[in-house]
Amino acid sequence: MKLLVVEDEIQLADALTEILKRNRYIVDTVYDGIDGLDSALTGMYDCILLDIMLPGMNGIEILRNLRKEKISTPVLLLTARSEIEDKINGLDCGADDYLTKPFITGELLARVRALTRRKGEIFDENKLTFNGLELNKSSCSMIYKGNDVKLSLKEYQIMELLISNTNRILPKERIIEKIWGYESDVEYNNIEVYISFLRKKLSAIGTDTQIKTARGIGYSLV
Ligand code: CA
Numbered sequence: 001m002k003l004l005v006v007e008d009e010i011q012l013a014d015a016l017t018e019i020l021k022r023n024r025y026i027v028d029t030v031y032d033g034i035d036g037l038d039s040a041l042t043g044m045y046d047c048i049l050l051d052i053m054l055p056g057m058n059g060i061e062i063l064r065n066l067r068k069e070k071i072s073t074p075v076l077l078l079t080a081r082s083e084i085e086d087k088i089n090g091l092d093c094g095a096d097d098y099l100t101k102p103f104i105t106g107e108l109l110a111r112v113r114a115l116t117r118r119k120g121e122i123f124d125e126n127k128l129t130f131n132g133l134e135l136n137k138s139s140c141s142m143i144y145k146g147n148d149v150k151l152s153l154k155e156y157q158i159m160e161l162l163i164s165n166t167n168r169i170l171p172k173e174r175i176i177e178k179i180w181g182y183e184s185d186v187e188y189n190n191i192e193v194y195i196s197f198l199r200k201k202l203s204a205i206g207t208d209t210q211i212k213t214a215r216g217i218g219y220s221l222v
Helices: 010-022 033-040 059-068 084-092 105-125 153-164 172-179 188-204
Strands: 002-006 026-030 047-051 075-080 097-101 127-130 133-136 141-144 147-150 211-214 218-221
Touching: 002 010, 002 033, 010 026, 010 105, 026 033, 033 047, 033 059, 047 059, 047 105, 059 075, 059 084, 075 084, 075 105, 084 097, 097 105, 127 153, 133 153, 147 188, 153 172, 153 188, 153 218, 172 188, 172 218, 188 211
Parallel strands: 002 026, 002 047, 047 075, 075 097
Antiparallel strands: 127 133, 133 141, 141 147, 211 218
């Protein structure tokens, strides 16, 4: 988990960073608004801890810019007790939560966990498994015992259909209909090509899961 801390009170920023690092987060820390926006715009963080009053550009403006650029990284606003207006403003601009300074470590960690978990759950929905074999949507790959292999989009879609229909034969017509659509003029041997790629990739990662051919009908995962 990679976090970004944007806070201009250097002591507070460093203390926060220290706490988060001790809790096994990877943390980048910046001390002004301009650096904050630059870093946040990379979209590479799992959560951003964002102070409101900052030199260069304030937290609300950073947030507004981020959301305008369609960057949906969860943002935890760090606010002073007196900044109620800013807090409301911040939530309106797309902040996910806020924490009032001074805060206790336990609360900080709980908020960060909640915000990063939300993302984690979506990630989990993107995982399908069969017999120890994992199909991962966000990375478009298959993983078996730590070995992974990238899939093309079509390979991924075929594999997804197979895993969702285990223990039965998936007719070729249904694969075409699901992946290429009714109107397509995809030939059966196009599917065979993808299936043979998939078989190679399955054996490359060392799983004994196989795609079996039911002659004249379709395929099943065993
Ligand atoms: Ca500040």
